[in-house]
Amino acid sequence: MPLPSRMSGVIMTGHGGPEMLKWRDDLRVPEPGERDVLVRISAAGVNNTDINTRIGWYSKNDANAQDTGWLGQPMSLPRIQGADVCGHIVAVGDQIDPARMGERVLIEPCLREVDGATLETPWYFGSECDGGFAEFVRVAARHAYKIESDLSDIELASFPCSYSTAENMLTRAAVAAGETVLVTGASGGVGSAAVQLASARGARVIAVTSASKADKIKALGAESTLLRDDDYLSALGERQVDVVVDLVAGPKWPSLLDVLRPGGRYAVSGAIAGPIVSLDLRTLYLKDLSFFGCTVLEPEVFGVLVRRIERGDIKPLVAETYPLREIGAAQKAFGEKGYIGKIVLTVN
Numbered sequence: 001m002p003l004p005s006r007m008s009g010v011i012m013t014g015h016g017g018p019e020m021l022k023w024r025d026d027l028r029v030p031e032p033g034e035r036d037v038l039v040r041i042s043a044a045g046v047n048n049t050d051i052n053t054r055i056g057w058y059s060k061n062d063a064n065a066q067d068t069g070w071l072g073q074p075m076s077l078p079r080i081q082g083a084d085v086c087g088h089i090v091a092v093g094d095q096i097d098p099a100r101m102g103e104r105v106l107i108e109p110c111l112r113e114v115d116g117a118t119l120e121t122p123w124y125f126g127s128e129c130d131g132g133f134a135e136f137v138r139v140a141a142r143h144a145y146k147i148e149s150d151l152s153d154i155e156l157a158s159f160p161c162s163y164s165t166a167e168n169m170l171t172r173a174a175v176a177a178g179e180t181v182l183v184t185g186a187s188g189g190v191g192s193a194a195v196q197l198a199s200a201r202g203a204r205v206i207a208v209t210s211a212s213k214a215d216k217i218k219a220l221g222a223e224s225t226l227l228r229d230d231d232y233l234s235a236l237g238e239r240q241v242d243v244v245v246d247l248v249a250g251p252k253w254p255s256l257l258d259v260l261r262p263g264g265r266y267a268v269s270g271a272i273a274g275p276i277v278s279l280d281l282r283t284l285y286l287k288d289l290s291f292f293g294c295t296v297l298e299p300e301v302f303g304v305l306v307r308r309i310e311r312g313d314i315k316p317l318v319a320e321t322y323p324l325r326e327i328g329a330a331q332k333a334f335g336e337k338g339y340i341g342k343i344v345l346t347v348n
Contacts, residue, residue, distance in 0.1 A: 003038070003090060005029055009134025010327050011078040015056040018328040027080070030130070030138035031091075035116045037141045038091035039105060043157035044132035044324070045084025046334045046343040047189060048270065053081065053127055075127070082132030083109040083125045084342075086157040089144065096141045104153070105144040106306060107132070109161045110297040113140040122296050133324060135348055145306045155316035158342035159309060160302075162189030165294070166197050166245070167308075168301045169267040172292040173243045177202030180240065182232075182259065185247035185272060186222065187213045187340045189317075194245045195220045196314045206236070208248070216340050220317075233258050243267065253277035260289060267292040317341025 008025045032038045052058055053075070085107040089100050109125040112118060125131045125139070147156060175181055181198045185191040186207035198205050199221025207222035214225040226235055232255045239261045246256060246266065250273025257279075260266065266289060283289070308314050319339035322330040324347050334343050 003029060003136075007135040008324075009080055010324060012054055012081050013078050015054060017055070018331060020054055021327055022078075023325055027134060029136050032093040032096075032138050033116050034093040034095045035113070035140055035142075036093045036138050037089045037096060037100060037105075037144050039085065039087040039107065039137050039139060039144060040090045041085055041087040041132050041135060041137060041347040042153035043086050043321075044082045044345045044347055045157045045159075045161060045189075046327075046330050046345060047084060047161045048272075049083055049124065049161065050081045050126060051331055051334065079127070080130035080132075080134050080137075081126040082134075082345075083127075083161040084157050084344075085125070085132035085137065085160065086147075086153045087132075087137075087348075090136070092141070100141065100144075100146075103144075103146045104148075104156075106147050106156060106160050106302075106309075107137070107139055108143040108145060108297070108302040109164060110295075110302075111140065111143055112299075113142055116140075132347070133327065133345070145302060147306055147309065149310055151309070151316060154321055154344050154346065155318055156309070157344050158189075158316045158318050159193075159305065159314075162342060163193040163197070163314065164297055164302050164305050165190045165269050166193035167305050168297045169194065169245050169269055169292070169294045170197055170201065170243075171298050171301055171304075172294050173245070173265040173267040173290075175201050175203050175243050178204070179242035180204045180206065181243045181245060182206045182208070182236075182241045182256070183222075183245045183247075184208045184256070185270065186217050186225070188247060188272075188337070189342045190270065191245075191247050192217070192220055192317055192341055193314070194247075195222050197308070198245070200308065200313045203243075206241070208232075213340055232256065246270070248273045249277050250274040251277075254280065254283075257283045257287070257289065260287065262287045263289070265290045265292065267294050269294040318344055320344075321346055
């Protein structure tokens with residue numbers, strides 16, 4: 001069956017509120033380049049990156065500045081967002097094995113190749129190039145990972161962005177079996193993924209969450225939980241944690257360093273409680289701490305994640321689903337944080 005020339009999807013027309021997201025039925029179906037595949041999208045997850053990009057949160061100036069992309073550079077608009085994608089390959093470029101046609105794939109959100117060129121600085125899927133909030137997307141074949149699993153497309157779409165971010169943080173911080181890991185923001189997409197993935201490595205996980213979600217977080221692998229308003233230092237004591245996986249930051253940030261052991265590691269990929277924190281440099285150097293800012297995925301991370309999914313080491317956490325056309329309602333529910341895991345949009 002020939003592919004259509006036009007598709008439906010959602011474009012971001014500027015920075016601001018949900019009104020910047022427009023439904024279109026006349027978007028051009030992209031054609032794969034020589035090293036690309038074309039993916040018919042089944043489901044796409046909602047995540048912080050999409051919303052932060054839309055509202056201009058990454059800008060250190062204001063939403064009307066020229067540094068609103070996560071790379072700190074101007075964005076090309078309009079843009080089809082969406083970093084979490086599960087779908088099926090329906091066309092391949094001239095240099096790609098035709099046997100890949102029909103494969104169910106997850107798309108790696110951190111792109112090192114676009115339009116046949118290797119990028120010096122990786123792009124983010126749905127930010128520097130079009131992503132998954134449409135019926136079809138073009139991506140370099142190397143970033144479309146075949147997945148063999150009994151999970152549904154909706155369940156699989158909950159994995160790519162949040163779980164690869166979490167796995168990357170654990171990889172960068174070299175989390176090992178027997179170590180103690182403190183995870184903040186543990187009920188969100190990345191936080192709940194980090195709980196599962198750290199536990200799968202054999203680490204002892206302490207998770208920060210709300211009282212209403214504590215039992216569910218323990219069921220994911222956390223040995224114990226702290227409440228968001230708890231005094232971490234009083235609850236844990238000094239020098240009791242090997243690694244902090246932080247998605248929150250905010251005013252309680254200094255105590256995260258106090259609970260780290262000498263030689264401890266701190267990994268961060270979010271700042272939902274506020275990006276500006278106070279650092280006593282004496283804590284950093286006298287305790288020989290290592291800091292890891294985590295955005296670009298290490299090359300091995302996504303392949304490791306796919307294998308963990310296929311082995312059943314981790315499980316999907318789909319809180320709600322919405323049709324793509326209802327993306328505004330989905331992002332509103334996402335912002336209210338009344339759930340554990342991911343919200344996923346159905347596309348085809």
